[in-house]
Amino acid sequence: MCLSLPSKCGDLQPVPNGNVTVFGTYQDDVSEVTCNVGYVASPRGVSLAQRCLITSVWSTLEGTCKQSKFWKMEQAFVEEIPWALTEHSKMCVKGVFNDTSQITVNLKQTSGQRIIHMAFRYEADKVIWNVRNEGNWQPELERYLGPMPLVPGDSLNLTLHVQSDRLQYTLNEAYVYTIPLLGVNNNTDGVKITDISMLVIEGPVSLTFINLVEGC
Structure with missing residues (x-):
């Protein structure tokens, strides 16, 4: 009797202005991105997570880390x-x-x-x-x-x-x-x-x- 091995995903690409944490590289394992200080997940409310799929590739990252501090009006x-x-x-x-x-x-x-x-x-x-x-x-x-x-x-x-x-x-x-x-x-x-x-x-x-x- 032959048993199939679970799918395994490769390394993830780095995310600009964010840190990637990988919680495993086999099927259904996930990774998460934490944006650096001064950056926020964009678009608003998006989950910066990826899942290892049965096809041995990571799901598509749905957002990015966008700068949160620019400049303000000096006055109203x-x-x-x-x-x-x-x-x-x-x-x-x-x-x-x-x-x-x-x-x-x-x-x-x-x-x-x-x-x-x-x-x-x-x-x-x-x-x-x-x-x-x-x-x-x-x-x-x-x-x-x-x-x-x-x-x-x-x-x-x-x-x-x-x-x-x-x-x-x-x-x-x-x-x-x-x-x-x-x-x-x-x-x-x-x-x-x-x-x-x-x-x-x-x-x-x-x-x-x-x-x-x-x-x-």
């Missing part, structure tokens, strides 16, 4: 919107997400008393929105829009489109986030679109293009 981007926002108004923001801190995109009244707030929170792995009305945040109304889709080094192309019943944010032509607008005055939790006069962007993003009139 603050710009007055040329005219009052109305239905069909569009704005465009382009840049590069550089770090693991959060990015905030705020539409605000000049006085800062009323703000429509959107945040991309890398560490918390979420995108949220909230409002500040008459100087008070409403933390109990913080809304979850989805998981954080960016890792440091990714492009950030964000279009804001005012529609009849919503603010629509489109990120990298792939992720769409909506904030509802209610009533005849197009308000969200009491903040009217007509109150908005400023765009403020803060966080680890290097801006390359801004258009407050026509969008991208």
